[in-house]
Amino acid sequence: xxxxxxxxxxxxxxxxxxxxxxxxxxxxxxxxxxxxxxxxxxxxxxxxxxxxxxxxxxxxxxxxxxxxxxxxxxxxxxxxxxxxxxxxxxxxxxxxxxxxxxxxxxxxxxxxxxxxxxxxxxxxxxxxxxxxxxxxxxxxxxxxxxxxxxxxxxxxxxxxxxxxxxxxxxxxxxxxxxxxxxxxxxxxxxxxxxxxxxxxxxxxxxxxxxxxxxxxxxxxxxxxxxxxxxxxxxxxxxxxxxxxxxxxxxxxxxxxxxx
Amino acid sequence: xxxxxxxxxxxxxxxxxxxxxxxxxxxxxxxxxxxxxxxxxxxxxxxxxxxxxxxxxxxxxxxxxxx
Numbered sequence: 001x002x003x004x005x006x007x008x009x010x011x012x013x014x015x016x017x018x019x020x021x022x023x024x025x026x027x028x029x030x031x032x033x034x035x036x037x038x039x040x041x042x043x044x045x046x047x048x049x050x051x052x053x054x055x056x057x058x059x060x061x062x063x064x065x066x067x068x069x070x071x072x073x074x075x076x077x078x079x080x081x082x083x084x085x086x087x088x089x090x091x092x093x094x095x096x097x098x099x100x101x102x103x104x105x106x107x108x109x110x111x112x113x114x115x116x117x118x119x120x121x122x123x124x125x126x127x128x129x130x131x132x133x134x135x136x137x138x139x140x141x142x143x144x145x146x147x148x149x150x151x152x153x154x155x156x157x158x159x160x161x162x163x164x165x166x167x168x169x170x171x172x173x174x175x176x177x178x179x180x181x182x183x184x185x186x187x188x189x190x191x192x193x194x195x196x197x198x199x200x201x202x203x204x205x206x207x208x209x210x211x212x213x214x215x216x217x218x219x220x221x222x223x224x225x226x227x228x229x230x231x232x233x234x235x236x237x238x239x240x241x242x243x244x245x246x247x248x249x250x251x252x253x254x255x256x257x258x259x
Numbered sequence: 260x261x262x263x264x265x266x267x268x269x270x271x272x273x274x275x276x277x278x279x280x281x282x283x284x285x286x287x288x289x290x291x292x293x294x295x296x297x298x299x300x301x302x303x304x305x306x307x308x309x310x311x312x313x314x315x316x317x318x319x320x321x322x323x324x325x326x
Contacts, residue, residue: 022324031324046325047293049266049318050285059291059322069291072326087300088320092293099326208326 004232007203009181010097010129010150016041017198018228019070019183021208022058024160025217032061034211038221044070044099044208047089070131072099077112079119086123098123099153099206100132109159113140117147124148133185136170138177145178152178153185153206156197160209162189168200175201191220191227198231199239261313272311279306282319291322 006013021044025031035043045058062069071089076082079102086098102119104112111134123130130149134140141152154174157163164187165171175182184197185206194205205228214220260271265281272281278294278301286292294301295318301309311317 021326023326025324028324044326046323047320048323048325050292050321051323052285057288057291057322058324059288069322071322074326084295084298084300088293088295091300091302092291092320092322101326 004229007181009131014041014204016225016228017204017232018194018225019043019204019206020211020221021072021206022046022061022212023074024209024212026212028056028058028061030217031058031212032065034217034221035061035065035067036221037218037225038211039225041067042070043067044072044206045093046072046074047085047092068097069093069095070097070099071095073101073119074103076102077104077115078102079115079122082115082119083122083126086119086128087126090128096127097129098131100130100149110155111135113137116140117143120144120149121147131183136167136174138170138173141174141182142177145180149180151181151183151203153183156184156187156193159186160213161187162210163187164189164193165196165200168196171197171200171202188224191223194224194227195231195234198228199235201235204228261311263311263313263315263317265317266319276311277307278309278311278317281311281317282306285319286321293320294318295320 004017006015007017016039018040019042020038020040071093073082073085076085082102102112102115103109120130120132131151132144132149133153136154144152156165181203183204183206184202188194188207188210197205211217211221262271297316
């Protein structure tokens, strides 16, 4: 049984609410097993200078698994760099979709939201389906949605940190602030982080390092698939309100009378 | 002969080399490849008609694991 319902981003329906990255895997073979286990239908790839020594391509892996490549603009520090990279990616991968990253700080890899907004507006004007990696600031998320981004992708904590979701409150506020899908991107460390993201109202989770750098990437990919499904199901099952005191689940009537 | 910068390195080429030849000599599959010439995208459809000129800065980019 499929636990979740399909996620619609722009004109595309995704059966899996887990979006993965391909960075950090020790080999293409390990990556392939992990991606298969994750059940993902959409996976990020980067665009880099041709390496004459490289053997095999990440695109061959995606082709075999029937997974769509989502190009990113990783490593870009200005709107101009990100726009050019997106244009190159559009030509390389024959897709209008782009995961937009504009980094403002090398140590934290936090987004430069000013450049990000400029790049997002420009790319939307050029017909791109823009999925921006952004901070957990609800105002920035709203601005990104207003310029026409197809989704917003706030971080839980810095890229690759495995720090989980540092500010769950803001993720809930972002869910309220925009009508487009909210995708928790960056910071996931383990399965409970992914489940929490979905319980907070995110529509999907994007993660890479948590799987590709795990000791057993294939097993962690399975864990993430289940966590995303579990979190989504819990979110939509209507959880009980939190209470300060206990509430007995067994009836008080009809208790055995002793003595 | 002309000299260009290809992915940041000096490369000497025959006069009249076009971008398509430059790319296909170096990559096995052209799917997933993008080319920039002097910081502008050259769409795949224009590779064949674009002759590389002395001093051009050419980038050949391919899919890599990332993000």
